[in-house]
Amino acid sequence: MKQMIEVKVKDQFSNIHAVQALLRVIPEHSELHKLSLFQKIEHIVVNGEIIRPSIELLFESRTSDSIYRVIEE
Incomplete structure (x- = not known):
């Protein structure tokens, strides 16, 4: 199962963007x-x-030419 969420990413110029991310949903057990x-x-x-x-x-x-890193909050 998959889930779309909104995450924040930072580009190589330190600009922050709100983008969509597709997550693998993994059972809690x-x-x-x-x-x-x-x-x-x-x-x-x-x-x-x-x-x-x-x-x-x-x-x-x-x-x-953009490179993004997810910001975990």
């Missing part, structure tokens, strides 16, 4: 439930572009 927010995100949506995370948990746009 699963050990994977303890994963951080970053580890549960499948992708973010910025200005209609779907951006998947890199190994470093950054989201690099293919249509612009």
Whole structure:
């Protein structure tokens, strides 16, 4: 099961943006439930572009020069 939520991301210029993120919903009884927010995100949506995370948990746009990092609050 998946869930769309709103998250805040910071770009490489320290600008903060509110964007949509698609999360994997993990049952509470699963050990994977303890994963951080970053580890549960499948992708973010910025200005209609779907951006998947890199190994470093950054989201690099293919249509612009922007790189985003999710801010966990």
